[in-house]
Amino acid sequence: MRKAEIIAKNNPGEKVLLLGNEAVARGAIEAGIQVATSYPGTPASEILSTIASVANKFNIHAEWSTNEMVAFETAAGAAMAGLRSMVSLKHVGLNWCADPLMAINQSGISGGFVIAVADDPGAYSSQNEQDSRYYSKMSELLMLEPCDAAEAKEAVKEAFNLSEKLELPVFVRLVNRICHSRADITLGPIKTEKRKASFKRGRRWVMIAGSSPERHKWLHQKQREIEEVVGNLWLNKLELKKGELGIVSAGVTYTYVKDALNKLGLDGEVSVLKIGTYPSPRKLIEQLLKNVKKVLVFEEVEPLVEKEIKEICFDLGVKPVVRGKLTNDVQREKDLNVDSVSKSIVEVLNIKHKHLNPVRDSALKKAQEITPPRRLLMCPGCPHTATFYIIRKAGFKAAKGKIIYSGDIGCYSLGFYAFEPPRQDTQFCMGASIGVGCGLAQSGIEDVVVATIGDSTIIHAGIPGLINASYNKAKLLIVVFDNGATAMTGFQPHPGTGVTATGEKTKKVNIEDIAKACGVEYVKVIDPYSVDESVKVVTEAMKQPGVSVIISRRLCMLEWLRKARREGMKKKLYEVDVEKCTGCKICVNELGCPAIVFDQRNNVAAIDEVLCNGCGVCAQVCPVDAIHKIKEVT
Amino acid sequence: MVKREIEEFNILIAGVGGQGNLLSSEIIATAAVKSGFKVRVADVFGAAQRGGSVLSHIRIGEKIFSPVIPEQNANVLLGFEPVECLRAAKFLSPTCVAIVNLRPIYPRDVALGKFKYPSIEEIINLLRELANKVLSKDFISVAEKAGDPMTLNVTMVGALASLKTLPIEKETLLEAVKEVVPPKTKEMNIRAFKMGYDETLKILKP
Numbered sequence: 001m002r003k004a005e006i007i008a009k010n011n012p013g014e015k016v017l018l019l020g021n022e023a024v025a026r027g028a029i030e031a032g033i034q035v036a037t038s039y040p041g042t043p044a045s046e047i048l049s050t051i052a053s054v055a056n057k058f059n060i061h062a063e064w065s066t067n068e069m070v071a072f073e074t075a076a077g078a079a080m081a082g083l084r085s086m087v088s089l090k091h092v093g094l095n096w097c098a099d100p101l102m103a104i105n106q107s108g109i110s111g112g113f114v115i116a117v118a119d120d121p122g123a124y125s126s127q128n129e130q131d132s133r134y135y136s137k138m139s140e141l142l143m144l145e146p147c148d149a150a151e152a153k154e155a156v157k158e159a160f161n162l163s164e165k166l167e168l169p170v171f172v173r174l175v176n177r178i179c180h181s182r183a184d185i186t187l188g189p190i191k192t193e194k195r196k197a198s199f200k201r202g203r204r205w206v207m208i209a210g211s212s213p214e215r216h217k218w219l220h221q222k223q224r225e226i227e228e229v230v231g232n233l234w235l236n237k238l239e240l241k242k243g244e245l246g247i248v249s250a251g252v253t254y255t256y257v258k259d260a261l262n263k264l265g266l267d268g269e270v271s272v273l274k275i276g277t278y279p280s281p282r283k284l285i286e287q288l289l290k291n292v293k294k295v296l297v298f299e300e301v302e303p304l305v306e307k308e309i310k311e312i313c314f315d316l317g318v319k320p321v322v323r324g325k326l327t328n329d330v331q332r333e334k335d336l337n338v339d340s341v342s343k344s345i346v347e348v349l350n351i352k353h354k355h356l357n358p359v360r361d362s363a364l365k366k367a368q369e370i371t372p373p374r375r376l377l378m379c380p381g382c383p384h385t386a387t388f389y390i391i392r393k394a395g396f397k398a399a400k401g402k403i404i405y406s407g408d409i410g411c412y413s414l415g416f417y418a419f420e421p422p423r424q425d426t427q428f429c430m431g432a433s434i435g436v437g438c439g440l441a442q443s444g445i446e447d448v449v450v451a452t453i454g455d456s457t458i459i460h461a462g463i464p465g466l467i468n469a470s471y472n473k474a475k476l477l478i479v480v481f482d483n484g485a486t487a488m489t490g491f492q493p494h495p496g497t498g499v500t501a502t503g504e505k506t507k508k509v510n511i512e513d514i515a516k517a518c519g520v521e522y523v524k525v526i527d528p529y530s531v532d533e534s535v536k537v538v539t540e541a542m543k544q545p546g547v548s549v550i551i552s553r554r555l556c557m558l559e560w561l562r563k564a565r566r567e568g569m570k571k572k573l574y575e576v577d578v579e580k581c582t583g584c585k586i587c588v589n590e591l592g593c594p595a596i597v598f599d600q601r602n603n604v605a606a607i608d609e610v611l612c613n614g615c616g617v618c619a620q621v622c623p624v625d626a627i628h629k630i631k632e633v634t
Numbered sequence: 635m636v637k638r639e640i641e642e643f644n645i646l647i648a649g650v651g652g653q654g655n656l657l658s659s660e661i662i663a664t665a666a667v668k669s670g671f672k673v674r675v676a677d678v679f680g681a682a683q684r685g686g687s688v689l690s691h692i693r694i695g696e697k698i699f700s701p702v703i704p705e706q707n708a709n710v711l712l713g714f715e716p717v718e719c720l721r722a723a724k725f726l727s728p729t730c731v732a733i734v735n736l737r738p739i740y741p742r743d744v745a746l747g748k749f750k751y752p753s754i755e756e757i758i759n760l761l762r763e764l765a766n767k768v769l770s771k772d773f774i775s776v777a778e779k780a781g782d783p784m785t786l787n788v789t790m791v792g793a794l795a796s797l798k799t800l801p802i803e804k805e806t807l808l809e810a811v812k813e814v815v816p817p818k819t820k821e822m823n824i825r826a827f828k829m830g831y832d833e834t835l836k837i838l839k840p
């Protein structure tokens with residue numbers, strides 16, 4: 001709530017600490033946004049939740065849409081009615097929007113339409129590190145690329161202005177290191193006057209066969225305007241110095257370069273071209289090329305600018321040395337940082353490495369050697385842990401333990417890290433558990449194919465696959481891990497929760513009804529905290545001739561704990577009776593709750609009292625009844 | 635607000651998801667903004683919100699750009715968990731002061747007997763080689779005395795406040811604590827802050 005108050009402050013000039021995503025949200029609010037849409041995805045999620053937290057106050061429609069494509073189209077529709085709208089999403093979410101993007105780019109837009117996309121270099125919380133600038137290139141739309149959180153707020157405001165000036169959607173490219181960094185941000189005035197929506201009919205909105213070449217031409221004519229904008233925009237800046245080296249740095253890498261040059265004492269010698277747009281500012285690049293002998297290019301993910309600089313060199317007939325990712329002078333994968341950038345600069349300039357103190361070197365090496373890894377885990381008492389146990393157990397009863405877990409995106413993905421052997425055999429993208437599961441099942445493979453998918457994910461991306469499975473008679477078991485939240489990204493509500501982004505009650509979409517409507521005959525709901533009963537149902541489901549759907553429903557443990565704290569409910573604590581425990585390790589290995597450890601010396605299991613959340617599942621899986629509830633605590 | 639100038643001061647918080655590191659970094663950074671500094675903070679963590687390693691980089695000063703501290707540049711390490719301090723070792727500057735909570739959270743692989751958790755002595759000795767000064771204590775027990783082990787994060791901010799080299803005033807940090815923590819826990823957290831401060835002073839001047 002405190003954050004909502006800060007975000008809503010109309011006190012221009014005040015400096016406040018904001019998360020990059022909050023700064024983006026604030027930028028949109030200052031710009032007078034009226035419609036904001038998104039689907040949760042790290043690292044972009046807080047943009048919409050921040051706007052939603054003040055939506056009522058500023059009369060903004062803020063929504064979590066069913067998926068990114070719907071979010072994109074909804075925001076675009078609002079902009080066609082002349083309003084300022086923004087869709088915010090993660091890089092792979094933009095893949096869902098490729099279809100509408102590649103038509104709406106030709107129609108253009110009449111209000112201001114901003115697409116805030118958060119890339120994840122290093123893939124800290126994603127399936128890939130994908131460069132969104134390719135979408136800018138493909139759709140021939142302008143993309144702004146701020147270098148930090150403070151610039152991000154201003155870039156969003158600029159994007160709204162440029163979108164209206166150009167009559168085109170404008171992207172803002174963010175990266176994890178901007179979204180999830182905090183900075184002192186100077187508040188600007190909030191535009192409070194609201195526009196009245198009006199839709200002006202016209203051929204441009206109908207991208208029917210026969211429409212495109214003319215609109216495509218219009219888009220090509222717009223490229224000249226974009227080039228002009230890019231040439232004069234404050235986000236691009238050339239700092240010429242006397243040395244032979246020129247550094248080109250796009251987006252966030254500018255901050256790494258500035259720090260690195262400062263640390264290396266090269267501030268006064270190396271020219272720097274800061275790039276904050278895609279397409280890149282050709283005139284400034286040409287100017288840099290005329291002043292230096294060597295160019296070193298830093299950009300996150302793919303070497304787009306680097307290739308273009310080579311093209312420009314060719315056009316100009318100049319031959320400076322261009323170094324970067326393509327020449328292996330800059331680290332190709334993973335996110336860059338000050339240290340990797342320093343290393344590249346030192347190598348390209350052939351400066352001697354300042355050698356570390358050898359005593360320090362060996363201490364660092366030792367530290368690295370003795371540090372045990374810390375794997376990602378499910379939370380203690382997580383209903384997903386129980387569901388995985390139930391599936392595994394049923395697999396032994398129905399198919400001699402031969403199960404293929406066709407995985408999906410969400411907390412249950414951690415089934416890969418949390419268990420040995422992993423309980424996620426494949427993982428690609430939203431909804432692929434069912435699609436890929438259909439294919440595995442249709443292959444005639446002997447194993448039971450189990451698609452594991454969350455409540456939010458099946459609504460986002462699973463329904464066409466579900467219909468496909470039933471229509472094409474795939475022998476597939478779909479287990480919906482329904483914990484009542486989009487937990488992985490921070491507990492956003494979704495259509496299955498009956499609550500909107502702004503906390504209002506709404507129609508609750510029921511997953512059982514969806515499954516039945518898609519033609520699935522075997523649809524059952526289980527409670528993962530009732531182990532034996534659930535195993536029976538899942539075993540039966542595995543024996544069905546066609547597609548079957550199990551909804552394993554239990555509130556996310558973290559949500560339950562929050563609720564318990566609010567409502568003064570007590571949590572139970574469990575303990576292992578060391579006299580009874582035979583050391584069989586079923587609770588440790590097969591269930592795998594992280595609150596249970598194993599005491600090697602005494603060959604017994606033990607429950608960590610601080611970690612146990614009292615779900616009681618371990619007590620049900622122990623074959624000798626060695627685990628008991630000991631007390632209840634608040 | 636008086637505008638203060640300082641070139642660069644870097645604080646690193648190393649801990650495990652669920653320990654409340656992000657709240658500490660928000661408190662310290664809020665205090666830095668109140669003090670009129672340029673501030674950049676990066677919270678670096680993996681996919682899960684719980685159980686993984688979490689590093690918070692807090693950078694203050696006119697000469698900083700990136701939110702992530704360059705290697706060997708942390709002036710202070712606030713270690714919420716012993717092995718997490720080792721994991722962050724490459725960031726420590728030779729002049730670094732490390733404040734370390736000695737209570738471990740055993741990684742799953744240690745609990746399962748697949749990896750060994752190094753001895754506390756070994757950890758502290760290594761940190762002594764890499765940093766200028768190591769102030770260590772079971773800060774969880776301090777937090778428990780304040781009322782809840784979950785106040786470890788604010789206890790550690792109190793410990794930080796005791797450092798003379800810190801460019802932020804103790805009062806400003808306390809003000810930020812009051813602003814940032816949930817209202818219901820304010821009293822307890824103020825207690826935790828003060829106890830963390832006092833206990834660290836005792837280590838500094840026994």
Ligand code: SF4
Pocket residue numbers: 380381382574593594595596607611612613614615616617618619
């Ligand atoms: S009751 Fe058992 S399974 Fe549940 S959280 Fe506690 S230790 Fe884990």
Ligand code: SF4
Pocket residue numbers: 576580581582583584585586587588604605621622623624625626627
């Ligand atoms: S399942 Fe029961 S008997 Fe087996 S290790 Fe766990 S507590 Fe002991």
